[in-house]
Amino acid sequence: xxxxxxxxxxxxxxxxxxxNAIAAQISQQQIEQFKxxxxxxxxxxxxxxxxxxxxxxxxxxxSNQQTQxxxxxxxxxxxxxxNVVEQAEVIEFESDTELFKPLTRFGIDVFSNAPSTFTPTxxxxxxxxxxxxxxxxxxIQIYGKENAxxxxxxxxxxxxxxxxxxxxxxxxxxxxxxxxxxxxxxxxRIIGVNVVVSLAELRSMRIFVLGDAYKxxxxxxxxxxxxTHAIFAAGGVSDIGSLRNIEVKRAGKIVQTVDLYxxxxxxxxxxxxxxxxxxxxxxxxxxxxxxxxxxxxxPAIYELKAGDxxxxxxxxxxxxxxxxxxxxxxxxRYNQHSLLSIINIDLTDSQARKQLLKSGDxxxxxxxxxxxxxxxxxxxxxxxxxxxxxQQGLKVADLLPNLDSHILPSADxxxxxxxxxxxxxxxxxxxxxxxxxxxxxxxxxxxxxxVLLPNDKLLIxxxxxxxxxxxxxxxxxxxxxxQLFAKERQQAKxxxxxxxxxxxxxxxxSQYATYTRKTERFVNQSLVQMTNDSVDQEVDxxxxxxxxxxxxxxxxxxxxxxxxxxxxPIQLIEVDGxxxxxxxxxxxxxxxxxxxLAAAGGVKESAYLARAEVTRNKLTASGATKIxxxxxxxxxxxxxxxxxxxxxxxxRLNVHKIPAWSENHVVELRGEFVFPGKYTIRRGETLADxxxxxxxxxxxxxxxxxxxxxxxxxxxxxxxxVKLAGDLRIEMASKSLTEQGASASxxxxxxxxxxxxxxxxxxxxVINLPSLMALNDNDVLLEGGDVLYVPTKxxxxxxxxxxxxxxxxxxxNAMSTEDYLAQSGGIKKRADAERIYIISxxxxxxxxxxxxxxxxxxxxxxKPGDTIVVPLDSEYMNDLTLWSTATQIIYNAxxxxxxxxxx
Numbered sequence: 001x002x003x004x005x006x007x008x009x010x011x012x013x014x015x016x017x018x019x020n021a022i023a024a025q026i027s028q029q030q031i032e033q034f035k036x037x038x039x040x041x042x043x044x045x046x047x048x049x050x051x052x053x054x055x056x057x058x059x060x061x062x063s064n065q066q067t068q069x070x071x072x073x074x075x076x077x078x079x080x081x082x083n084v085v086e087q088a089e090v091i092e093f094e095s096d097t098e099l100f101k102p103l104t105r106f107g108i109d110v111f112s113n114a115p116s117t118f119t120p121t122x123x124x125x126x127x128x129x130x131x132x133x134x135x136x137x138x139x140i141q142i143y144g145k146e147n148a149x150x151x152x153x154x155x156x157x158x159x160x161x162x163x164x165x166x167x168x169x170x171x172x173x174x175x176x177x178x179x180x181x182x183x184x185x186x187x188x189r190i191i192g193v194n195v196v197v198s199l200a201e202l203r204s205m206r207i208f209v210l211g212d213a214y215k216x217x218x219x220x221x222x223x224x225x226x227x228t229h230a231i232f233a234a235g236g237v238s239d240i241g242s243l244r245n246i247e248v249k250r251a252g253k254i255v256q257t258v259d260l261y262x263x264x265x266x267x268x269x270x271x272x273x274x275x276x277x278x279x280x281x282x283x284x285x286x287x288x289x290x291x292x293x294x295x296x297x298x299p300a301i302y303e304l305k306a307g308d309x310x311x312x313x314x315x316x317x318x319x320x321x322x323x324x325x326x327x328x329x330x331x332x333r334y335n336q337h338s339l340l341s342i343i344n345i346d347l348t349d350s351q352a353r354k355q356l357l358k359s360g361d362x363x364x365x366x367x368x369x370x371x372x373x374x375x376x377x378x379x380x381x382x383x384x385x386x387x388x389x390x391q392q393g394l395k396v397a398d399l400l401p402n403l404d405s406h407i408l409p410s411a412d413x414x415x416x417x418x419x420x421x422x423x424x425x426x427x428x429x430x431x432x433x434x435x436x437x438x439x440x441x442x443x444x445x446x447x448x449x450x451v452l453l454p455n456d457k458l459l460i461x462x463x464x465x466x467x468x469x470x471x472x473x474x475x476x477x478x479x480x481x482x483q484l485f486a487k488e489r490q491q492a493k494x495x496x497x498x499x500x501x502x503x504x505x506x507x508x509x510s511q512y513a514t515y516t517r518k519t520e521r522f523v524n525q526s527l528v529q530m531t532n533d534s535v536d537q538e539v540d541x542x543x544x545x546x547x548x549x550x551x552x553x554x555x556x557x558x559x560x561x562x563x564x565x566x567x568x569p570i571q572l573i574e575v576d577g578x579x580x581x582x583x584x585x586x587x588x589x590x591x592x593x594x595x596x597l598a599a600a601g602g603v604k605e606s607a608y609l610a611r612a613e614v615t616r617n618k619l620t621a622s623g624a625t626k627i628x629x630x631x632x633x634x635x636x637x638x639x640x641x642x643x644x645x646x647x648x649x650x651x652r653l654n655v656h657k658i659p660a661w662s663e664n665h666v667v668e669l670r671g672e673f674v675f676p677g678k679y680t681i682r683r684g685e686t687l688a689d690x691x692x693x694x695x696x697x698x699x700x701x702x703x704x705x706x707x708x709x710x711x712x713x714x715x716x717x718x719x720x721x722v723k724l725a726g727d728l729r730i731e732m733a734s735k736s737l738t739e740q741g742a743s744a745s746x747x748x749x750x751x752x753x754x755x756x757x758x759x760x761x762x763x764x765x766v767i768n769l770p771s772l773m774a775l776n777d778n779d780v781l782l783e784g785g786d787v788l789y790v791p792t793k794x795x796x797x798x799x800x801x802x803x804x805x806x807x808x809x810x811x812x813n814a815m816s817t818e819d820y821l822a823q824s825g826g827i828k829k830r831a832d833a834e835r836i837y838i839i840s841x842x843x844x845x846x847x848x849x850x851x852x853x854x855x856x857x858x859x860x861x862x863k864p865g866d867t868i869v870v871p872l873d874s875e876y877m878n879d880l881t882l883w884s885t886a887t888q889i890i891y892n893a894x895x896x897x898x899x900x901x902x903x
Contacts, residue, residue, distance in 0.1 A: 135203025714763025
């Protein structure tokens with residue numbers, strides 16, 4: 001069994017490794033594109049990856065998972081001559097849309113969809129220069145003195161036979177000439193009539209389409225057919241046929257050369273002449289072509305003519321996109337040794353664009369960097385974050401002139417940062433300002449209303465401590481709230497982690513339950529609506545979580561740490577203690593203690609302003625030592641020059657708490673008290689003191705059954721349950737692999753362990769309330785959140801567990817434990833009779849010995865409110881050995897809760 005598991009694991013690892021190696025480079029969409037490639041291209045691509053094609057296709061067809069690109073993808077380049085992917089030739093592209101998308105010849109698809117029968121429409125106007133020939137039929141209408149209508153064909157001799165007029169030769173005449181000529185001849189013979197002449201039916205003609213046509217051969221076409229009609233009839237041009245040098249031959253001589261690029265690119269059909277019977281349309285083999293890809297409007301393979309240069313190829317490709325970087329266009333060209341060489345062309349240089357192209361050139365127009373030139377970025381709790389134009393003398397108040405219209409309600413107006421690039425190495429420095437003072441028009445403060453420089457980034461923070469885990473850069477932060485929230489929501493939806501997504505933003509289970517009906521209104525709320533008081537609470541949570549200090553400062557702190565080097569101290573400082581937002585902050589230029597307190601959101605109510613401590617590194621000849629500086633925060637906040645000291649790298653400010661300061665801690669008394677309710681306790685107050693403050697217990701109280709719960713104990717029990725479930729999970733997994741014949745599956749065990757972690761701990765502290773109140777010895781010091789419940793007197797004994805009928809019985813001091821079990825129908829077959837125990841009303845547990853079974857209730861230690869528990873014998877069946885510990889935990893926990901509820 002063990003050897004089989006090891007073999008299976010090895011096979012799974014081998015399959016996962018081979019498939020992931022491919023899945024790391026291709027997504028599901030690209031897999032479909034790969035499957036649609038010709039067999040030769042698939043083989044070449046598989047060889048370039050170093051894998052077997054059959055194995056790749058088998059893994060692709062057997063997998064339905066969509067994988068993500070983990071690295072910059074590569075795509076094989078099509079050669080210009082035969083459009084076949086070579087084995088080792090791969091080029092990286094910035095966009096995933098370029099993957100597995102080979103270039104196609106421009107214009108080749110226009111003529112590829114030929115109709116099954118080619119019959120040009122006959123209701124078009126006949127051109128005046130149309131030459132009449134044998135087979136055409138004329139329609140002649142005579143009206144006036146005489147009325148007649150004739151449909152007359154042109155005979156083989158070139159005549160038409162008109163009744164009462166005779167034969168008239170019309171072959172070789174143009175259509176316009178023929179109409180005038182016939183009208184005059186008929187009016188000469190028949191006086192007093194008018195004549196209307198038109199073509200009733202066109203003749204057919206036989207032409208030849210030869211050369212590299214898709215289906216070369218003879219074709220019968222209408223006499224109004226042109227060169228393009230003939231190409232359509234032949235199914236278009238073959239893969240190697242030319243589009244730019246099509247010849248029309250008549251009687252062995254070339255009468256017209258057709259360049260279809262004029263028609264396809266410029267719409268010029270002047271060379272598309274009408275054909276005559278016996279004409280030959282000859283499509284030669286293409287001679288030269290180049291490929292162009294990248295930031296052009298129409299990437300494709302283009303055919304060259306003599307004298308074409310970069311101006312022509314850019315025009316053929318529709319011109320450059322605005323995102324193109326033409327200064328460094330890459331050209332792959334075969335040299336005289338038949339090896340590929342790289343040539344960089346500056347397409348902004350008119351002389352460089354006049355260079356002639358060579359057959360086989362592969363042109364790649366690169367994409368621009370996407371960087372902004374001389375812009376200002378506003379990031380954070382503002383109504384319209386993003387990029388803004390920089391102008392000379394631009395200040396903070398110019399970008400954010402009004403707090404109500406430009407700043408979100410959650411913004412911290414006392415702390416803002418400007419992240420500025422200070423040198424060509426892209427090192428940054430940080431400037432701090434007070435936003436409220438910067439935009440105050442009545443009393444402008446030039447110290448805070450700083451002058452902005454190109455590429456500055458303004459960070460406006462929200463007054464929250466919520467931190468999101470996702471790591472992003474400063475540029476990514478310059479989005480609107482909708483963009484950021486929609487991006488994270490989509491990622492959570494894709495990975496089926498919507499519940500954790502809401503929890504990350506501070507959402508509750510009720511918010512998650514109502515997500516479906518609220519989602520559209522939730523996501524589509526505008527930035528203006530976010531500033532209204534009527535906005536949903538979820539939007540405020542989203543807004544604050546996006547622009548908290550930890551989130552916005554993370555990329556700044558990372559960059560400052562990277563800048564640190566010998567002789568260049570890391571420009572970071574830290575504040576801890578009684579401030580609203582303790583943590584690490586950037587050391588702003590000329591920052592002092594008061595600036596650090598503003599960065600931390602100010603001091604708390606409990607802060608001790610008379611004395612704080614600044615810890616600093618002092619470098620000496622022997623090394624670095626720590627020194628401490630005492631600071632009066634009260635004077636420092638008033639900008640006193642003595643105590644508002646300038647900060648240095650790695651300074652740490654510790655703000656102390658006022659001695660003996662304590663927050664309002666509330667304890668609740670429930671049940672049989674004279675004055676039950678919630679009480680605010682002082683430091684050091686005990687449980688007996690609080691009971692006395694509440695007027696003591698009523699005459700109906702049952703102090704022996706009191707329940708005292710504490711939040712810390714509840715959290716500790718929850719942690720222990722999680723840890724224990726983890727240990728059991730490992731043990732069960734180990735046993736399921738090593739023991740044979742186990743009936744319990746690992747999945748069932750996982751469900752059982754999930755039940756353990758879902759148990760709600762009680763957090764009960766077992767106390768003897770009468771003893772505490774009488775002796776006042778070893779009393780319990782109270783903490784915030786404590787709850788004491790004293791129930792009404794209960795004169796019953798509860799029996800639960802593995803008995804026939806779990807029930808409650810009236811207390812009788814003459815009855816023993818066995819008597820109560822007998823009244824409950826006795827114990828079950830699966831009961832563990834040797835481990836029957838009693839949960840007293842106070843919460844303590846004692847075992848029942850067999851010698852006490854026949855004693856009375858008083859001798860057995862039973863008191864009113866006690867619970868007799870008959871546990872399950874987990875070793876009743878051999879197949880339950882893996883389940884014993886987990887079952888016992890769930891069972892005992894459920895029993896304990898039932899016992900407390902029964903009090």
